[in-house]
Amino acid sequence: MATKGWVHAWQSVPMRIFLFLFGIFFLSACSPRDGAHEAYYENGQIQTRANYKDGKEDGLYESYYENGQLRVKISFKGGQRDGLAEWYYENGQVRSRQNFREGKRDGLWEFFEADGRLLWSRNSYVDEGLIDP
Structure with a gap:
């Protein structure tokens, strides 16, 4: 049951936005200016x-x-x-x-x-x- 709630949280729109922005930040920090x-x-x-x-x-x-x-x-x-x-x-x-x-x-x-x-x-x-x- 706890796993279902966790999976649902990853599928939510705010979580997807967070992951998208985090990914952009991470990639920009790792790449040369x-x-x-x-x-x-x-x-x-x-x-x-x-x-x-x-x-x-x-x-x-x-x-x-x-x-x-x-x-x-x-x-x-x-x-x-x-x-x-x-x-x-x-x-x-x-x-x-x-x-x-x-x-x-x-x-x-x-x-x-x-x-x-x-x-x-x-x-x-x-x-x-x-x-x-």
């Missing part, structure tokens, strides 16, 4: 925006402060930083800016004060021999 992904703060503001290809970050990654102001913007290619990366103060001013190539710093690296004044800069090149630690 692909495409655009976004996360949000509890207040509804965007927290992060990223693109993935074959489970690796690929394209523009953006992170935001809880007030909606841009925090960081980084270009990725095949899971590695590649291109311009910029970090921002909460007031919107650029905090630092640097270029990457295949995951390594490459070129000018700048740091700024919160009011926008240049604090310091240095060069680091991958192929030309000058590498800053």
Whole structure:
């Protein structure tokens, strides 16, 4: 008799919906990320925006402060930083800016004060021999 009740529960519409949604969640958690992904703060503001290809970050990654102001913007290619990366103060001013190539710093690296004044800069090149630690 107990078995009949159990079988009946599995055949109910709410249980089928639950199993369907659980299956989708399970498959999406096991498969590599692909495409655009976004996360949000509890207040509804965007927290992060990223693109993935074959489970690796690929394209523009953006992170935001809880007030909606841009925090960081980084270009990725095949899971590695590649291109311009910029970090921002909460007031919107650029905090630092640097270029990457295949995951390594490459070129000018700048740091700024919160009011926008240049604090310091240095060069680091991958192929030309000058590498800053």
